[in-house]
Amino acid sequence: FHDYPSLSRILVVSTISGGGLIAYSEANASSSNNGVETGTRKKKVVLLGTGWAGASFLKDLNNSSYEIQVISPRNYFAFTPLLPSVTCGTVEARSVVEPIRNIGKKKNVEMSFLEAECFRIDPGSKKVYCRSKQGLDNGKKEFDVDYDYLVIATGAQSNTFNIPGVEENCHFLKEVEDAQRIRRTVIDSFEKASLPDLNEEERKRILHFVVVGGGPTGVEFAAELHDFVTEDLVKLYPKAKNLVHITLLEAADHILTMFDKRITEFAEEKFNRDGIDVKLGSMVVKVNDKEISAKTKGELSSIPYGMIVWSTGIGTRPVIKDFMKQIGQGNRRALATDEWLRVEGCDNIYALGDCATINQRKVMEDIADIFKKADKDNSGTLTLKEFQEVIDDICVRYPQVELYLKSKGMRGIADLLKQAQAENASNKSVELNIEELKSALSQVDSQVKFLPATAQVAAQQGTYLAKCFDRMEECEKNPEGPIRIRGEGRHRFRPFRYRHLGQFAPLGGEQTAAQLPGDWVSIGQSSQWLWYSVYASKQVSWRTRVLVVSDWMRRFIFGRDSSRI
Ligand code: FAD
Structure with a gap:
């Protein structure tokens, strides 16, 4: 923000349908009428995306000097952490979505929505090019929207790693429609396996559910599916009881690697007890319509399946890829921003959530500068005290480095520090070579993980940016x-x-693992209740809160519904 001395206009891109297009034309007309800046015209912000980042930006923005134009292919916000529950009918799809117009509705902020997908961002002409599924009056489906400020929150897409057959044969779990499709397919599989004239082998294949990816989403889905099958479906399809099988394939040596070791071990043991077949070190190499080929510890095997859910992480959306190429970031996987969430090399463009990442290279350059400044006498060395001050300074400026220090310890730096302390515990004038320190710190570049691609990060970024926009003029002064x-x-x-x-x-089975700040770990039924309360409290509206809680109650009383509708 500090590089934007004049705060003339802000544009947010999002999507809308029907009436939204009218709203857009009016908004656009009013901005072109104003062609020359009068100083009284509202600042126009275009927001692309109605996910966690976009919705929290919209919800928290509270400054009437902006006119907000939201553009997104879906006119609602979806509470993604509950999507695995939607796949098995524990929670209904409509309980986890909220119309974006409800979220953006405020007394003092003017917001309009366009239901369309942005396919090109042109920072030169300050325009975004959009495509709507619905045709306009003249049959055209494409239009452009200009912006003063652009907020990109388009999220990411499922990553197939270009493995042959994945796109065509696997289910993904990213959107509400995906979860609904999975629910239908699971029930279909049970119906299909009940048809006459099938041999046992064929029935077994149809009832073999494979989950690829042992991250939180894959693991939660496998657990949900296991509960659905054992608590509800086998009662209705008793013959299927001994035929149904769930396999979880994970390329790494363990599942849930981002969690504490105790959680990983508990999850693996629980799945083992539940009969979920966890195959570790398994890399999928090819998928066809009936078999999945995987290399497990160097050995290639073909596994017949009825349904696959692919959950191996996220990739870049085409519109972001194209934009990154234009601005010289073509070799990256996500848009690089600085710590103020401004896209590097662009004016008035911000990126947040899964589509963006704070640039680590720049962080390292800044850290090198902090060292240089600390070395006041240009001796190329720092005292231990000076060094500790430098580290404190770095941690204040760069939470990602601080997080790393706290969570795992920074190997090179920690070793040097320990060595110096051991050698000269009471000697405050011990000298540390800056070049050595810098090279040890540079390991952080590769070791520090980008901020995780989670709803937590996206929502906090949206809130942060909204606060910055709200206080822009004040902070200018x-x-x-x-x-x-x-x-x-x-x-x-x-x-x-x-x-x-x-x-x-x-x-699954009313057991949840929780890893809270300070590496506090809790596993079991009590954490399941904590999970219920946190997820109920995090709902974006009272309507969805009531719906979600009543869905949970319905499930407790009547079980999950297995009608295929
Ligand atoms: P999204 O929420 O994906 O939103 C992107 C938005 O951009 C959408 O509205 C989309 O329609 C829109 N869009 C897409 N393309 C375009 C375009 N071309 N033009 C305009 N708009 C576009 N995180 C957690 O912290 N905890 C969890 O428990 C958790 N569970 C998860 C479970 C599942 C099944 C999934 C899929 C994710 C889960 N996550 C969880 C991760 C979390 O959902 C994401 O990190 C988060 O959604 C990222 O927010 P975002 O706003 O960047 O993107």
Whole structure:
């Protein structure tokens, strides 16, 4: 923000249908009428995307000097952490979605929505090019929208790693429609396996459910499916009891690798007891319509399946790929931003959520600068005290480095520090070679993980950016950010700082693993109740909160519904 001295206009891109297009034309007309800036015209912000990042930006923006144009192919926000529950009917699809117009409806902020997909961003002409599924009056489906400020929150797409047959034969679990499709397919499989004239082998194949990816989504889906089968479906399809089988394929040595070891071990043991076949070190190499080929510890095998759910992480959306190429970031996987969420090399464009990442290279350059500044006498060395101050400074500015230090310890730096402390515990003037320190720190570049692609990060970024937009004029006059590493003065805003609030892994059978800040781990039924309360409280509206809680109650009383509708 600090590089934008004039706050003339802001544009947010999102999508809308029908009436939204009318709203857009009016908004556009009013901006072209104003062609020349009068100083009284509202700042126009285009927001692309109505997911976690976009919705939290929209919800928290509270400044009447902006006109918000939202553009997204879906006119609702979806509470993705409950999608695995939708796949088995524990929660209904409509209980986890909220119309974006409800979220953006405010007394003082003017918001309009266009249901369309942005397929090209042109930073030169400050336009986004969009395509709607519905034709306009003249039959055209494409249009463009200009912006003053662009907020990109388009998320990511499922990653197939270009493995042959995955796109055509696997289910993904990213959108509400995916979850609904999976629910139908599971029930279809049970119906199909009940048809006459099938041999046992064929029935077994149809009832073999394969989950690829042992991350939180894959594990939660496998657990949900196991509960659905054992608690509900086998009562209605008793003959299927001994035929149904669930396999989880994971390329790494363990599932849930981002969790504490205790959770990983508990999950693997629980799945083992439940009869879920966890195959570790299994790389899928090819999928056809009936078999999945996987290499397990070097050995190739073909596994007949009835249904596959592919959940191996995220990839870049085509519109973001194209935009990254235009701005010289073609070799990256996500849009690089600085710590103020501004897209590097672009004016008035911000990116947040799964489509963006804070640039680590720049962080390392800044860290090198912090060292240089600390070395006041140009001796190329720092005292232990100076070094500790440098590290404190780095941690304040770069939470991702701090997170890393806290979670795992920074190998090179920690070793040097320990060595110096051991050698000279009481000698405050011990000298540490800056070059050595820098090279040890540079390991952080490869070791520090980008912020995780989670709803938590996306939502916090949306809130942060909304607050920055709200206070832009005020902070122009009274900057609140840190002193600039390069140049004079202060930054207008404090950089984005992620606060990790913990993570859950529901493991089925009313057992959940929770890893809370401070590496506090809890596994079992009590964490399941914590999970229920956190997810109920995090709902975006009272309507969805009531729906979700009543769905859980319905499931407790009547079980899950297995009608194929
Ligand atoms: P999204 O929420 O994916 O939103 C992207 C938005 O952009 C959507 O509205 C989309 O329609 C729109 N869009 C797409 N393309 C375009 C385009 N071309 N033009 C305009 N708009 C476009 N995270 C957690 O923290 N905890 C969890 O328990 C958890 N569970 C999950 C379970 C599942 C099944 C999944 C799929 C994800 C889960 N996540 C969880 C991850 C979390 O959902 C994502 O990190 C989060 O959704 C990212 O938010 P986002 O706003 O960047 O993207």
